[in-house]
Amino acid sequence: MILGLETSCDETAAALVTADGRLLASIVATQTELHAQYGGVVPEIASRRHLELVAPVVREALQQARAGLDDIRAVAVTQGPGLIGALLVGVASAKAFAWARRLPLIPVDHLLGHVSSLYLQPLAAEPPFLCLLASGGHTMLLDVQEPTRYTVLGQTLDDAAGEAFDKGARLLGLAYPGGVEIDRLARQGDPEAYSFPVARVPGLDFSFSGLKTSLLYATRDLPPAELERRRSDLAASYQRAIVRALSERIVLAAERTGASQVAVVGGVAANSELRASLPAGALLAPLALCTDNAAMIASAARFLPELPYPQYLSLDAYAAA
Amino acid sequence: MLILAFDTATSSSTVALVHDGVTLGERVAASRALLEAADALLNDAGVVPAELDGVACGIGPGSFTGVRIGLAHARGLALALGVPVAGVSTLAALAQGALGVAPAGCVVVPVVDARRKEVFALVDGVEVCVPPADLAFPAGAWLVGDGAVRYRDVLEARGAAVPPDESPLHLPRGGAHVALAAAYGPVDEVLPAYLRAPDAKTIAERGAA
Numbered sequence: 128m129i130l131g132l133e134t135s136c137d138e139t140a141a142a143l144v145t146a147d148g149r150l151l152a153s154i155v156a157t158q159t160e161l162h163a164q165y166g167g168v169v170p171e172i173a174s175r176r177h178l179e180l181v182a183p184v185v186r187e188a189l190q191q192a193r194a195g196l197d198d199i200r201a202v203a204v205t206q207g208p209g210l211i212g213a214l215l216v217g218v219a220s221a222k223a224f225a226w227a228r229r230l231p232l233i234p235v236d237h238l239l240g241h242v243s244s245l246y247l248q249p250l251a252a253e254p255p256f257l258c259l260l261a262s263g264g265h266t267m268l269l270d271v272q273e274p275t276r277y278t279v280l281g282q283t284l285d286d287a288a289g290e291a292f293d294k295g296a297r298l299l300g301l302a303y304p305g306g307v308e309i310d311r312l313a314r315q316g317d318p319e320a321y322s323f324p325v326a327r328v329p330g331l332d333f334s335f336s337g338l339k340t341s342l343l344y345a346t347r348d349l350p351p352a353e354l355e356r357r358r359s360d361l362a363a364s365y366q367r368a369i370v371r372a373l374s375e376r377i378v379l380a381a382e383r384t385g386a387s388q389v390a391v392v393g394g395v396a397a398n399s400e401l402r403a404s405l406p407a408g409a410l411l412a413p414l415a416l417c418t419d420n421a422a423m424i425a426s427a428a429r430f431l432p433e434l435p436y437p438q439y440l441s442l443d444a445y446a447a448a
Numbered sequence: 449m450l451i452l453a454f455d456t457a458t459s460s461s462t463v464a465l466v467h468d469g470v471t472l473g474e475r476v477a478a479s480r481a482l483l484e485a486a487d488a489l490l491n492d493a494g495v496v497p498a499e500l501d502g503v504a505c506g507i508g509p510g511s512f513t514g515v516r517i518g519l520a521h522a523r524g525l526a527l528a529l530g531v532p533v534a535g536v537s538t539l540a541a542l543a544q545g546a547l548g549v550a551p552a553g554c555v556v557v558p559v560v561d562a563r564r565k566e567v568f569a570l571v572d573g574v575e576v577c578v579p580p581a582d583l584a585f586p587a588g589a590w591l592v593g594d595g596a597v598r599y600r601d602v603l604e605a606r607g608a609a610v611p612p613d614e615s616p617l618h619l620p621r622g623g624a625h626v627a628l629a630a631a632y633g634p635v636d637e638v639l640p641a642y643l644r645a646p647d648a649k650t651i652a653e654r655g656a657a
Binding site for chain 2 (some may be wrong): 164
């Protein structure tokens with residue numbers, strides 16, 4: 128089995144996955160509450176927390192899988208992109224672990240990791256498919272031709288979709304992370320109450336920065352009591368605008384590429400309205416595998432070349448793709 | 449006891465292989481090249497990681513990222529080998545390294561670059577974070593560490609003796625960590641000594657400001 132480690136942002140995660148893609152254990156220690164009091168992820172605080180959690184999550188994964196150290200055949204770790212200080216904790220731990228046991232190491236790109244959440248059983252998706260990757264840090268449309276090979280058809284020109292949710296939530300006085308809160312509140316609201324325009328950018332790219340400005344204009348002059356009364360309508364309308372922008376682009380990209388399967392991965396894939404808006408048969412990972420986790424990292428590693436000892440000793444993390 | 453000792457908190461990282469208190473070999477490397485250096489050391493000594501009995505790791509203070517890189521390696525090794533780990537103050541290791549080298553009766557003050565125009569230092573047994581101009585030491589004291597090198601001019605002007613830049617006294621060397629390691633135990637209990645809080649304010653703190 129493969130031990131996966133993920134520490135690119137604010138989740139410290141370890142997982143064990145078999146060579147044929149069965150998920151034996153997935154432990155995610157989230158730091159969400161820690162960062163909520165700051166209104167967003169603080170890189171130094173995230174890095175400190177990763178160091179405290181990295182060994183416990185590995186031990187817990189082994190316990191959950193009822194596995195021992197000897198069962199681990201290779202170590203997979205997120206190499207980037209992400210917060211560099213956070214990534215270094217995972218990379219250093221994984222390298223030292225692999226070196227000590229003379230195991231191969233498999234560095235994994237975080238974005239490919241998200242796509243690879245679809246390869247785990249029982250879904251076991253097989254390319255080609257068109258994939259929307261939407262999270263707090265990324266929004267891109269990928270034409271996935273092989274398990275580890277894709278071309279980027281479009282991406283956000285400014286804010287990521289998850290970022291748009293977070294910023295919108297802040298304007299509405301909701302807690303961080305915003306996506307979950309807006310999703311919850313939107314169920315009680317009227318999505319047609321407000322019209323929030325999403326910028327039409329050419330091609331298959333996205334733009335969400337104008338959207339939050341529209342929400343700002345809609346909310347800034349409202350007295351507190353009025354904002355409270357309209358909050359669910361605002362949340363529902365704002366969510367509708369984001370989801371519409373995403374789903375329209377998926378359909379357009381599918382038409383252009385002739386893709387017969389579409390998929391959505393990343394934290395925003397947990398959004399209930401987005402899930403409901405997708406065509407029947409769309410590939411969706413279980414909710415727990417949408418947000419950052421190590422199972423997707425170990426899953427990707429199954430399709431990537433292994434670096435045998437000692438080729439990975441100088442391996443370094445990278446912050447930007 | 450075969451111990452792998454390393455310290456990645458300061459600008460020059462060190463790693464040493466120590467057998468029953470005797471250093472079999474040691475290397476200086478960048479913190480991110482720690483494992484390459486460790487691998488070379490073990491190969492030179494003809495041993496494999498599975499033969500290690502423990503790990504001694506510098507816990508800082510120093511560069512936050514550097515401190516974490518060392519302690520993350522310690523966690524990976526401890527998980528993989530099931531060996532215990534001892535955490536040792538980087539400042540204490542620097543002071544230990546100067547023992548027997550500095551003249552008898554001479555005060556040794558370890559000084560680590562803390563960035564932001566400050567240094568971490570061990571003064572009368574207390575770890576402090578101060579601007580170099582405010583660091584307390586008696587005239588003629590030996591100041592060692594990358595902070596002493598970086599602020600040589602201001603410290604020497606105040607009466608300090610700072611060994612030449614290339615002196616090994618400025619390195620926290622693994623033999624010192626092993627000598628100082630009081631107890632080897634679970635790696636989860638070996639925590640970093642940051643000595644400075646993260647640079648962030650909560651929403652409540654921002655509102656109060």
